[in-house]
Amino acid sequence: MGNEQRIALITGGSRGIGRSIALALAKEGYPVALTYRENRIKAEETASQIISDGGRVLVVEMAMEDRKSIREALQTVRSELGRISILINNAAIAQEKPFGTITDNDWDAMLNVNLRGAFVCAQEVLPDMLEQSWGRIVNISSIGGQWGGVNQVHYAVSKAGLIGLTRSLAKIYSGKGITTNAVAPGLVATEMSALELNTEAGKEKVKNIPVGRIGYIAEVTSAVVYLVSSDASYITGQTININGGMYFG
Template sequence: MQLEGKIALITGGSRGIGRATALLFAREGADIAFCHLNDDGRADVAAAEIRSLGRRALHRSVNVADIAAGKAFVADVARDFGPVDILFNNAGMNIRKPFVDYTEAEFDSIVAVHLKGMFFMAQAVFPAMVARGQGCIINIASQRGLKGAPNAAPYSAAKAGIIGLTRALSWEAAPRGVRVNAIAPGPITTDLTATMDPADRQAFIDALPVGRFGTPEEIAATALLLAGPQGGFYVGATLSPNGGDVMY
């Protein structure tokens, strides 16, 4: 039980990587608060699974790009469960199209959910972590933030920004007992990748050394390493479980 007695807050927790991480953290002893965006049906199912593991569960529909809504959710979690020990900054979205075809509104929405949302969710939990001299923030980036990709310029830029945010915040956070790290997953079987053109998807798989997409559970295992007691020497790191898509 690596996370016994911890309170974990997970954004985008009703499906995909967020849900897999919520369930793994619960199995390891954490109570789970998670947000989603208008996904109450799947959120209720995930919360029931968490409770079946003997842990508390709380969820809300929250647009993480809405700073006031994110802060209000953190306050609700602190009131009902206690101060957040682990923030898993995971909520995401994407719009795929050529660089020249993006509108300003599309660019703003992608950057707001990923970079702006993660920035201010971290800001919301940070003071209580510093006050207790301990905490863990894990930001979900992407291998596209490391290498880029066609038809994903705003997404790649936002994910690269998350890596930079992780490093910058670590300089302020680590001396105060708060570890900040990032995970840059490769292609994972989620709702986001399910929208890929089948031919493009197969070409991507064929180019991967492992010959398959990863699973949300494999990313959750990386999150547990960073959140648990064995992750204490990771500071400002970006771990990239990506099946060989990026080797560095």
């Protein structure tokens, strides 16, 4: 089966890492569906770039905290493009907040989007992958999910949960041709990380990165493109660290 027959779904594909992944997979010949929650304009801009590059794309609204919204979005993708072969769980929210001030609502909102949303998406697309006896799931985790958070404890917990989800799905489905992996970026230049990078603590982190700089979105994207390829069929249940040496675990 060629790339043109393997439909890729990228959640949160309107900006940052998700946008870069959508553009890169489209260039590799995959038809891509990218989701957005509120920023349709940014999503359409990404889609326009894909179309101008000769790719095939669909933009669809999806609320990660709502299974009904996810199901409706996936059905739209199936009717417009076909069965889903590749799922990139990228959509996420972040919040800088001292641990003692995190509310129940803060906690629930973070885990509902970042972790439960990824679980639901995987659960809902797996029937497509099982029918094809082929699939790729890549969860976008974070170094925060590996070494913990200070002012983003709930974010760190949600990203740690993605690593557990990755390993579990790999154990269940790898024998059916469906691999599941995670990538864990360190400090990468995105809109989401800009706030942290502008703090004194953030600047100190950059100084202590062995490579001596923050990461580029393209470096995360390249790893994802490889993981969804047939060349990576023997890699599953892994978390690929893209952090410039910040963390070796």
